[in-house]
Amino acid sequence: MGCCHLLEDGDASVMIDTGMVGEPFFIRRLVRKLGLRPDSIKSILLTHGHLDHAGNLAWLKQWTGAKVYAHREEQRHVDGTYPYTGAARWCGRLEAIGRFLFRYRTAAIDEFITDGQELSFWGGLRVIHLPGHTTGHCGFFSANHDLLFSGDMFASYFFNVHKPPAILNSMPEHFPESIEKVRRLNPSWIVPCHYDYLDGALHRRRFAKLYGIQWPAEKQSAGAAPLEFKL
Numbered sequence: 001m002g003c004c005h006l007l008e009d010g011d012a013s014v015m016i017d018t019g020m021v022g023e024p025f026f027i028r029r030l031v032r033k034l035g036l037r038p039d040s041i042k043s044i045l046l047t048h049g050h051l052d053h054a055g056n057l058a059w060l061k062q063w064t065g066a067k068v069y070a071h072r073e074e075q076r077h078v079d080g081t082y083p084y085t086g087a088a089r090w091c092g093r094l095e096a097i098g099r100f101l102f103r104y105r106t107a108a109i110d111e112f113i114t115d116g117q118e119l120s121f122w123g124g125l126r127v128i129h130l131p132g133h134t135t136g137h138c139g140f141f142s143a144n145h146d147l148l149f150s151g152d153m154f155a156s157y158f159f160n161v162h163k164p165p166a167i168l169n170s171m172p173e174h175f176p177e178s179i180e181k182v183r184r185l186n187p188s189w190i191v192p193c194h195y196d197y198l199d200g201a202l203h204r205r206r207f208a209k210l211y212g213i214q215w216p217a218e219k220q221s222a223g224a225a226p227l228e229f230k231l
């Protein structure tokens with residue numbers, strides 16, 4: 001599924017999203033491989049509370065003892081109590097089935113984050129509130145790497161770069177302002193939650209094409225800074 005990223009930073013490592021069923025095995029294996037301990041992960045950031053992002057939140061929080069950061073509006077998604085309306089009701093139905101099948105457990109967000117907030121993790125991550133997919137959907141921008149973790153603003157696969165389908169978007173009317181925000185930010189690299197290869201410059205090009213953004217070709221810094229995070 002590719003719905004979580006571990007930002008390696010020794011004993012202050014960070015997990016962005018927590019994935020879904022089956023992923024605890026891969027997360028455990030990766031933590032071991034990197035020579036980290038479970039409690040090396042001190043923070044869990046949620047881009048939003050959909051089941052494929054918060055699926056392992058309760059387990060990961062317990063396993064690591066990490067603090068959970070997300071937008072206040074996402075707690076209802078995490079709890080499975082968000083009142084979906086219109087086409088998005090299908091999302092609610094699918095999540096309800098998923099929660100039942102995977103014996104999902106909810107968990108509390110420990111600290112609510114807001115737009116523009118600077119988090120000290122991984123050399124600095126700025127919260128970029130990008131509503132549309134959900135009300136409290138957030139991206140995380142690393143100025144050090146000029147890299148935006150863009151959550152579910154789009155999915156980026158070879159031959160299939162797409163906006164999230166209508167049934168998955170709770171606040172579609174907010175999408176244009178969020179796209180505009182990313183356009184103005186103009187990061188060198190974009191890393192979505194669903195993609196084929198870990199190539200931030202490629203995803204930036206795909207994002208621009210999908211939403212008709214005229215960014216200058218490739219930014220100077222693209223490809224220069226070493227990426228220290230792993231899937």
Ligand SMILES: [Zn+2]
Pocket residue numbers: 048050133152168
């Ligand atoms: Zn989602």
